Amino acid sequence: MPFTVRAIELLPEPPFLGSFGANRLRSPAGIALDDRGYLWVTDTFTGRVQVFDRRRKWERTVGRGLLREPRDVAVGANRAYVVDSARQAVEVFTLSGRHLTTWGAGELGKPRGIAMAGPGEVLVSDVGNNRVARMRGGEVVGSITQGVHIPHGIAVAGDDVWVVSSSRQFDGNCEITRFTGDQPVTTVGAGQHSKYGSLSNPAFVALHVDGDLLVTVPDYGWVNQYAVQGAFRREFATQGPGLMKFPQGVAVTDAGEILVADTGNHRIVSFGGGS
Numbered sequence: 001m002p003f004t005v006r007a008i009e010l011l012p013e014p015p016f017l018g019s020f021g022a023n024r025l026r027s028p029a030g031i032a033l034d035d036r037g038y039l040w041v042t043d044t045f046t047g048r049v050q051v052f053d054r055r056r057k058w059e060r061t062v063g064r065g066l067l068r069e070p071r072d073v074a075v076g077a078n079r080a081y082v083v084d085s086a087r088q089a090v091e092v093f094t095l096s097g098r099h100l101t102t103w104g105a106g107e108l109g110k111p112r113g114i115a116m117a118g119p120g121e122v123l124v125s126d127v128g129n130n131r132v133a134r135m136r137g138g139e140v141v142g143s144i145t146q147g148v149h150i151p152h153g154i155a156v157a158g159d160d161v162w163v164v165s166s167s168r169q170f171d172g173n174c175e176i177t178r179f180t181g182d183q184p185v186t187t188v189g190a191g192q193h194s195k196y197g198s199l200s201n202p203a204f205v206a207l208h209v210d211g212d213l214l215v216t217v218p219d220y221g222w223v224n225q226y227a228v229q230g231a232f233r234r235e236f237a238t239q240g241p242g243l244m245k246f247p248q249g250v251a252v253t254d255a256g257e258i259l260v261a262d263t264g265n266h267r268i269v270s271f272g273g274g275s
């Protein structure tokens with residue numbers, strides 16, 4: 001349910017640290033860090049996933065010849081789970097890139113986002129069925145439907161699940177909802193105006209190490225940051241070398257570095273994450 005937002009002091013924009021991957025990426029979308037600190041990037045319209053090591057040097061290509069439209073990736077328990085919207089399934093790989101199995105074929109409709117919910121368990125934004133599907137062992141074992149509106153990015157923290165609703169063109173819902181026990185508890189971003197505007201078709205979400213929510217806003221080309229209690233904290237990538245075109249995936253390292261898929265500029269950008 002919505003709640004009253006308390007005003008807090010706005011934060012300055014974080015420093016732009018650099019970019020990488022421009023010689024490897026064409027349409028980066030979803031990104032995820034594995035336990036080694038390697039970055040997995042779905043390169044949607046080339047039908048593959050690119051992996052970069054801790055130094056952000058290209059390490060390998062995954063899914064070439066199998067994937068058609070990879071949109072997002074989650075990594076955990078020595079497995080990589082890739083959402084393929086065109087195949088309407090989740091493709092499962094080893095960390096070395098070997099394909100293991102397919103999940104959800106015939107059950108998912110145009111899936112977009114994915115997140116680890118536990119060892120061997122993932123949550124998938126099942127857009128065609130307007131739900132978040134809980135999957136384990138290749139099967140759909142549950143669904144989040146109440147308060148879900150054209151789901152996109154997902155983030156998980158303990159028992160809490162954060163889901164981006166990106167359906168302004170359909171029903172006016174444009175927000176991030178926190179679910180506990182598969183029930184909606186609070187929303188963030190709905191009707192809130194930041195320095196430059198409100199949310200417009202938000203895409204992906206990540207939790208910063210300081211507890212804040214980071215939400216990419218492709219229409220405007222920046223990232224919004226909110227306290228989990230709801231207060232707007234800042235936008236960033238609104239000026240200078242960090243300017244982005246249609247940013248999508250976002251991930252945060254253990255050290256607080258913020259990585260964003262700058263889709264329109266065919267690269268990954270890096271920002272310092274200190275508050």
